Amino acid sequence: MHRKLTLVMAVLGVGALVAVAGIGRAEDAAAAKDASGTPVADGATLYQTKTCFTCHGKDAKTPLLPEYPKLAGQNPAYALQQMKDIKSGVRANGQTLAMKGIMHLVSDEEMVVLAEYVATLEP
Amino acid sequence: MKRTWIVAAVVVALGSTLPATANEWLQEGGEREEALDLVPDLENGLSVYEVCSGCHLPEGWGTPDGTFPQLAGQHTSVLIKQLADIREGNRDNPTMYPFALPRTIGDAQALADVVAYIEKLPMNPANGQGPWEEGAPEFELGKKLYADNCVRCHGDTGEGMPDKYYPRIQGQHYKYMLRQFEWIRDGKRRNANPEMVEQIQKFSDTDMSAVINYVSRIPVPAEDLAESVDWMNPDFD
Numbered sequence: 001m002h003r004k005l006t007l008v009m010a011v012l013g014v015g016a017l018v019a020v021a022g023i024g025r026a027e028d029a030a031a032a033k034d035a036s037g038t039p040v041a042d043g044a045t046l047y048q049t050k051t052c053f054t055c056h057g058k059d060a061k062t063p064l065l066p067e068y069p070k071l072a073g074q075n076p077a078y079a080l081q082q083m084k085d086i087k088s089g090v091r092a093n094g095q096t097l098a099m100k101g102i103m104h105l106v107s108d109e110e111m112v113v114l115a116e117y118v119a120t121l122e123p
Numbered sequence: 124m125k126r127t128w129i130v131a132a133v134v135v136a137l138g139s140t141l142p143a144t145a146n147e148w149l150q151e152g153g154e155r156e157e158a159l160d161l162v163p164d165l166e167n168g169l170s171v172y173e174v175c176s177g178c179h180l181p182e183g184w185g186t187p188d189g190t191f192p193q194l195a196g197q198h199t200s201v202l203i204k205q206l207a208d209i210r211e212g213n214r215d216n217p218t219m220y221p222f223a224l225p226r227t228i229g230d231a232q233a234l235a236d237v238v239a240y241i242e243k244l245p246m247n248p249a250n251g252q253g254p255w256e257e258g259a260p261e262f263e264l265g266k267k268l269y270a271d272n273c274v275r276c277h278g279d280t281g282e283g284m285p286d287k288y289y290p291r292i293q294g295q296h297y298k299y300m301l302r303q304f305e306w307i308r309d310g311k312r313r314n315a316n317p318e319m320v321e322q323i324q325k326f327s328d329t330d331m332s333a334v335i336n337y338v339s340r341i342p343v344p345a346e347d348l349a350e351s352v353d354w355m356n357p358d359f360d
Contacts, residue, residue, distance in 0.1 A: 051177055064227060068221075098221060099218075101216075
């Protein structure tokens with residue numbers, strides 16, 4: 001009985017956390033706008049539409065190749081800096097050529113949202 | 124004197140071998156020929172296609188901004204050649220390369236399966252087009268350039284020639300074709316047909332934009348198009 005109750009409470013708790021996280025994301029998305037004033041999509045949407053998941057995995061921790069990094073739980077400042085440097089070409093080593101080919105799709109504001117999104121994921 | 128001769132001989136040797144090794148249009152044998160002879164399994168083709176759909180989308184329509192080409196409706200021979208070329212290192216595409224690897228999508232049978240699935244997908248009714256409408260001088264220039272330079276291989280309506288690995292270019296996104304055309308002209312795309320490379324050597328950038336604009340506006344036969352731009356591939360939920 002106790003165990004059942006604990007389980008129910010845990011489920012409710014997780015549900016509430018997810019809901020809070022969801023609201024948090026929605027607020028972030030509403031706040032973020034690009035240079036032209038267009039609202040930036042939320043992190044989960046960007047992670048899919050900008051094709052991040054194809055290489056880094058849907059959960060951001062099962063990359064396509066072992067040479068590609070896991071992103072879930074990464075420090076957002078680090079993730080943001082790598083995206084910026086790969087896009088600009090300042091960083092051009094390792095596997096970065098594969099990612100450079102799509103970075104024209106991602107704006108500065110979207111990079112911030114993406115960096116914050118991957119940081120929230122369970123490593 | 125002797126040294127001069129050696130240098131001259133080396134220069135001559137390099138001159139005669141470099142163009143042949145730099146271009147990789149068609150190599151004998153290899154996975155391309157193997158995959159072409161296999162009987163495709165469409166169900167497995169769908170399963171293989173899932174990884175491709177991340178960028179080329181479930182509909183196989185790519186993106187009108189030209190980042191990813193439309194694959195739907197492309198000839199199986201062309202798709203097999205490009206996949207085999209990318210994974211064998213004959214066409215440089217760092218973004219796609221890991222997805223073309225055998226450890227990602229499978230062997231020659233997987234190639235045969237996935238291309239058979241892709242070819243049958245209905246095409247995008249709203250591909251990315253160039254800026255000039257019929258009647259504009261640039262459109263007319265492109266139309267003439269197409270008739271004079273491209274028809275013999277790509278056909279009157281850009282339908283291509285499956286037996287010769289000449290791609291269907293009707294319905295393809297303008298910006299994708301522009302990029303590939305430039306790379307073919309300038310020698311960056313190593314698996315290009317050498318006859319095409321020669322044919323377009325004298326194209327200026329203006330000629331290039333004009334001819335690609337024209338191609339991007341060639342109508343695709345209605346029976347090959349999806350019913351609407353909102354069509355979604357029912358194989359993906």
